[in-house]
Amino acid sequence: MSGSNVETDAVIPVTRPSMPDFDTYVEMIRPLWESRHLSNRGENVRALEEELEQRLHVPHVSLLTNGHLALETAIDVLGLTGEVITTPFTFASTTHALIRKQITPVFCDINPVDYTIDVNKIEALITERTTAILPVHVYGNVCDVEAIEQLAKRHGLRVLYDAAHAFGVRHDGRDVSTFGDLTMFSFHATKVFHTIEGGALTFRDARYVEAIHQAVNFGITGPESVESVGGNAKMNEFQAAMGRCNLPRIDADIEKRKRLVERYDTRLGNASFLRLNLRNERTESNYAYYPVLVTKGRAARDDMMAYLAQHGILARKYFYPLVTDFSCYAFDASVPNATYVSDRVITLPLYPDMTMEMVDRICDVILEGGNER
Ligand code: T4K
Numbered sequence: 001m002s003g004s005n006v007e008t009d010a011v012i013p014v015t016r017p018s019m020p021d022f023d024t025y026v027e028m029i030r031p032l033w034e035s036r037h038l039s040n041r042g043e044n045v046r047a048l049e050e051e052l053e054q055r056l057h058v059p060h061v062s063l064l065t066n067g068h069l070a071l072e073t074a075i076d077v078l079g080l081t082g083e084v085i086t087t088p089f090t091f092a093s094t095t096h097a098l099i100r101k102q103i104t105p106v107f108c109d110i111n112p113v114d115y116t117i118d119v120n121k122i123e124a125l126i127t128e129r130t131t132a133i134l135p136v137h138v139y140g141n142v143c144d145v146e147a148i149e150q151l152a153k154r155h156g157l158r159v160l161y162d163a164a165h166a167f168g169v170r171h172d173g174r175d176v177s178t179f180g181d182l183t184m185f186s187f188h189a190t191k192v193f194h195t196i197e198g199g200a201l202t203f204r205d206a207r208y209v210e211a212i213h214q215a216v217n218f219g220i221t222g223p224e225s226v227e228s229v230g231g232n233a234k235m236n237e238f239q240a241a242m243g244r245c246n247l248p249r250i251d252a253d254i255e256k257r258k259r260l261v262e263r264y265d266t267r268l269g270n271a272s273f274l275r276l277n278l279r280n281e282r283t284e285s286n287y288a289y290y291p292v293l294v295t296k297g298r299a300a301r302d303d304m305m306a307y308l309a310q311h312g313i314l315a316r317k318y319f320y321p322l323v324t325d326f327s328c329y330a331f332d333a334s335v336p337n338a339t340y341v342s343d344r345v346i347t348l349p350l351y352p353d354m355t356m357e358m359v360d361r362i363c364d365v366i367l368e369g370g371n372e373r
Contacts, residue, residue: 011312012358016351017189018253020245028241037237040217044240048195051247056168058177058202062212063240067164067186067199069216069233071097074182074201077211078158082129087117088322088331089338090136093186094162095323098134106130107324107333113278115139115291115341119147123155132158137166137176138319139277139347140192140288145171145179152180160184167193168254170284177202187243192257192286193250195243198235256352257287260359264290264348267363273300273370275344289318290350298343304370305346311365318347 032038045063052061064070075097083104086094098105106125111118117135133152135143143161152159159180163169166176167185177183187198201212214221219228268274275293279285294301301317308315320342324331348362 011314012349012354012362013314013351014316014347014349015190016353017194018246018249018352020242020249025242025245028245029238032237032241039234039236041213041234042237042240044237044244045235048240048243048247051244052200052202055247055250056175056177056202058175058204060203060206060209061177062201062209062216063195063235063243064199064201064216064233065235065239066197066233067184067188068093068097069231070184070186070199070201071160071162072101073212073215073231073233074160074184075101075103076215077201077208078132078160078181080131080158080160082131083127084132084134084160085117085122085125085130086134087136087138087338088324088333088335089115089138089319089342090162090323091164091319092323092326093164094134094136095329099329103131104129105134105323105331107331107335107338109335110138110338110341112337112340114141114280116141116143117148118337119144119151122148122151126155126157130155130157132160134160134162136162136164137169139291140166140169140283140286141277142166142169142171142176142280142283145176149179164188164191165288166286167191167288168250168286171280172282173284178204181205182208187239192254192288193243193246195235195239195246198239198243253352254286257350258285260350260354260356261285261287261290263356263359264350264363267360268292268366271367271370274366287350290348291318291345292348293341293344294346295344301344301346304366307369308346308362308365313349313362313365315346315348317342317345320345 049061085106088107089110161180161183164186169176183202185200187195215230216233219230221227322342324333
């Protein structure tokens with residue numbers, strides 16, 4: 001077999017953070033040496049919240065130190081208890097946040113089309129202990145937000161979206177930040193938009209503003225007043241400065257991602273042993289990830305992963321194992337679609353600094369070796 005190999009070609013990671021111009025960042029943080037205001041809602045945090053409200057067309061953005069603490073904070077602010085219906089096809093954080101807040105996760109299967117929560121299976125899981133639904137816009141694929149809203153209304157449930165993958169995604173022209181009671185974003189280094197580490201909660205209802213401020217800063221409301229038992233989940237000024245440098249670059253980054261995705265689609269579209277991520281025509285994607293399913297099954301997928309690694313291509317299995325199979329949990333849940341997808345998925349490298357030649361190299365390797373697997 002010809003094709004690239006690890007001896008001759010550089011390693012390609014699954015992702016690499018997009019970085020602003022170094023001097024631009026230095027200029028952004030230079031005033032901090034003068035002001036010494038490094039944390040606790042400084043100028044950059046307040047400015048970035050406003051800039052994000054404009055960018056995402058959402059009335060309220062609250063910044064937090066990371067996406068996971070944003071989820072835990074949202075659970076507190078919404079007053080969730082009892083059971084919450086969620087998906088097993090996600091990063092550990094989604095379920096961990098529930099468990100760490102003494103909530104029982106109830107796992108709903110995903111739909112086999114876009115891998116988001118199967119809205120036809122939610123209702124059967126609702127009990128008198130259910131307080132909310134926690135769906136995930138996995139890979140930036142938007143959940144069936146209309147059906148979820150109707151279900152939540154009918155049963156008096158809250159909706160907290162995990163939009164860690166969905167920064168800047170629009171559905172029917174509406175930004176994902178505006179759905180549900182609260183939406184959580186991750187601004188981790190590996191995300192489409194990042195603040196090194198970071199996260200946000202977005203929402204339309206102004207009464208959450210004060211509740212979140214208290215929850216992320218020990219419940220402090222003034223120099224001599226502490227009104228609630230909050231924690232510490234504040235974003236600092238260096239994180240926010242990184243976000244302010246990255247935000248003006250985000251559209252160009254998404255455009256670069258789009259072109260790379262189109263190339264992958266063209267090159268891999270006819271590979272009989274793969275199933276590509278189907279994009280919904282109603283959704284404007286951010287092209288956050290490039291998942292493919294190796295249709296034959298888990299052994300073929302694992303073989304393909306090893307073969308890619310031999311060629312210096314460090315793909316990942318986002319998300320395998322399913323949360324329900326983590327050794328810290330081992331939940332007994334019937335989630336056949338999630339199991340099917342998790343056993344077959346590979347997320348291929350995708351980040352704005354990638355070149356078309358790198359995509360071609362990855363596709364050459366896959367197409368040359370794929371049929372043998
Ligand atoms: N909900 C969902 C659905 C999520 O996907 C996540 C996070 C969360 C909630 C929680 O949000 P945060 O609390 O993280 O804000 C990575 C990320 O660490 C994690 O943020 C992300 N999801 C998850 C999908 O991916 P790992 O364990 O795969 O990261 P790691 O260190 O193996 O890095 C992946 C690749 O990125 C490597 O090839 C190296 C490269 N990389 C990574 C970092 C951290 C860099 O080039 N530079 C870097 O600084 O979890």
